[in-house]
Amino acid sequence: xxxxGRENVPSRTRRRFPGISSRAYEHPxxxxxxxxxxxxxxxxxxxxxxxxxxxxxxLRLLYLSDSVRVADAQFAHLHDMxxxxxxxxxxxxxxxxxxxxxxxxxxMCIGLDEPIIVVTTGLVELLDxxxxxxxxxxxxxxALSGHSVYRTVLLFLTGLALKVAWIPLGxxxxxxxxxxxxxxxxxxxxxxxxxxxxxxxxxxxxxxxLMKLAGGHHLHEMNVDAFLAQAEEYEESGDLRDSVLxxxxxxxRTHPFTTVRAAELKKWAESRDxxxxxxxxxxxxxxxxxxxVTDSFRxxxxxxxxxxxxxKDPLMKLVGDIAGGAGDLGGKLFDKFSGAAGGRSGRDGDxxxxxxxxxxx
Numbered sequence: 001x002x003x004x005g006r007e008n009v010p011s012r013t014r015r016r017f018p019g020i021s022s023r024a025y026e027h028p029x030x031x032x033x034x035x036x037x038x039x040x041x042x043x044x045x046x047x048x049x050x051x052x053x054x055x056x057x058x059l060r061l062l063y064l065s066d067s068v069r070v071a072d073a074q075f076a077h078l079h080d081m082x083x084x085x086x087x088x089x090x091x092x093x094x095x096x097x098x099x100x101x102x103x104x105x106x107x108m109c110i111g112l113d114e115p116i117i118v119v120t121t122g123l124v125e126l127l128d129x130x131x132x133x134x135x136x137x138x139x140x141x142x143a144l145s146g147h148s149v150y151r152t153v154l155l156f157l158t159g160l161a162l163k164v165a166w167i168p169l170g171x172x173x174x175x176x177x178x179x180x181x182x183x184x185x186x187x188x189x190x191x192x193x194x195x196x197x198x199x200x201x202x203x204x205x206x207x208x209x210l211m212k213l214a215g216g217h218h219l220h221e222m223n224v225d226a227f228l229a230q231a232e233e234y235e236e237s238g239d240l241r242d243s244v245l246x247x248x249x250x251x252x253r254t255h256p257f258t259t260v261r262a263a264e265l266k267k268w269a270e271s272r273d274x275x276x277x278x279x280x281x282x283x284x285x286x287x288x289x290x291x292x293v294t295d296s297f298r299x300x301x302x303x304x305x306x307x308x309x310x311x312k313d314p315l316m317k318l319v320g321d322i323a324g325g326a327g328d329l330g331g332k333l334f335d336k337f338s339g340a341a342g343g344r345s346g347r348d349g350d351x352x353x354x355x356x357x358x359x360x361x
Contacts, residue, residue: 014201015278016088024282027192027264033184034150037287047153059110059152063118068098078124078334079096081133082117095143099124099196105213107135109142117143126212130205139250141195147188154181155279157358172237186256193265199278203269214258224262229264 017024037043063069070078078097086094095115102120103126109115117139127135142148145167157178197206207224215222234257256264268274 014088015280016090017198017277017280017282018090019279019284019285020090020198020287021285021288022141022191022195023288024277025141025191025198026145027187027190030145030184030191030232033187037150037180037184040177041178042122043180046157046177060096060116061098063100063116067098067100067118070090070099075099075124077129078119078136079128081136084142084150085133085137087138089140089144089195091140091144095140107139107224107306108151109139109148111148112152115143115148121271126217127209130200130202131209131212132201134202134209136196137199138192138196141192142188144195145188145191147185147192150188151185154185157181168253178298189256189261193261194268194274197265197269197274201278202267206265210258210262210265227259227279228263228266231257231259234259272316285309 001038022285068074072079072083078099082097083094085091085218093114094110095117097117097119099119099121103122105120105123107117107119107123109117117136119139124132142151157174193206198205200206204224207227208219211222211224212219214227322337
C-alpha cells in the first residue's frame with residue numbers, strides 16, 4: 001500500500017468521520033487561547049520571522065538519520081495505527097512518523113510545512129495496542145488542527161530563551177511569548193485528547209493511557225474512579241494560596257496535569273456534543289470558510305463563563321462571586337488569604353467554604 005493510500009485497517013470496526021473539521025473536537029479554551037496568543041504584542045512579527053528561519057529541513061534530516069521511521073517494514077503495527085487514524089479523521093496525507101530512543105514516555109507533532117509525528121521508545125513500551133491507538137489519534141488530531149506549526153515555534157523559542165537569558169530585555173520578550181505559547185499548548189492537548197478518543201473510540205483505553213503516564217506500568221495497582229477522584233480533589237482542595245500555587249506549578253509545563261486531562265476527557269465523552277459526532281452530525285471542513293469568528297469568540301467566552309460558575313477551585317469561585325456582584329474584591333481577598341472562618345461583616349455567604357477546606361457544588 002502506498003503512503004497516501006488510506007485503507008481502513010483497524011483491529012475492530014470503528015466509525016469513520018468523512019470530511020470532519022477540527023472544530024468538531026477542538027476545546028473552546030484551545031481556540032480562545034490561540035486568539036489571545038495572536039493578540040500578544042510582537043507575536044506576529046516573531047512568528048513571521050521564524051517561519052522563514054526555522055531549520056525544518058534540518059529537523060527532518062535529524063529524525064531520518066537518528067530515529068526509526070515507521071513504515072510497513074519497521075514498527076508495522078504503529079504504521080497500521082497511523083494510517084487507520086488518518087482514515088478515521090479523513091486526513092488525506094499520512095504524516096511521517098518516527099520512533100526515537102528515549103526512556104521517557106512522550107509523543108509530539110511538529111513541523112511547519114508538513115507535520116512529523118515522533119513517539120519515544122518509552123511510550124511504545126508503556127502502552128498496549130488500544131492505548132497507543134488513542135495516542136496516535138491524539139497526534140493526528142494535532143496535525144489536522146494545524147497545531148504542529150505553533151509547537152515547532154515553541155520548541156525553537158524555548159531553546160532561544162536559554163541562549164538570550166543574559167540579555168534582560170530580549171529574554172523578557174521571548175519568555176512572554178513562550179509563556180503564552182505554553183498556555184495555548186496546554187489547552188490544545190485537551191483538543192488532541194478528544195481526537196484520540198474519536199480515533200480509538202474506547203474511553204477506558206484513553207483513561208488507562210493517561211493513568212500509565214502518571215503512574216507507570218503498574219496498572220493493576222490503579223483504579224480509574226480513584227484516579228478521577230484525584231482530579232476533583234485537586235480542583236476543590238485548599239484556599240486561595242493553593243490556587244496561586246496551582247498556577248505557578250502549571251506555568252512551566254507544556255501539558256496539563258494528567259488527572260485534569262482524564263477528567264476533561266470523561267466529561268466530553270459523556271456530553272451531547274460527543275454523541276452527536278458519533279451519530280455523524282459534526283462540522284465539515286468544507287464549511288470552515290463560512291465559520292463566524294464572532295460565534296467562535298462567543299462560544300469560547302461562554303465556555304469560560306460556565307467554567308468559572310461551575311468551578312470548585314477557591315480562586316475561580318471568588319472570581320465568580322465578584323463577577324456576580326457578591327462583594328468587594330479587597331475584602332474577599334483579605335478574608336480568603338487570612339483564613340477568616342466567618343468572613344467579615346456582610347459576607348457571611350463565603351465563610352462556610354473556607355472552614356471545611358473543600359467547597360460544595
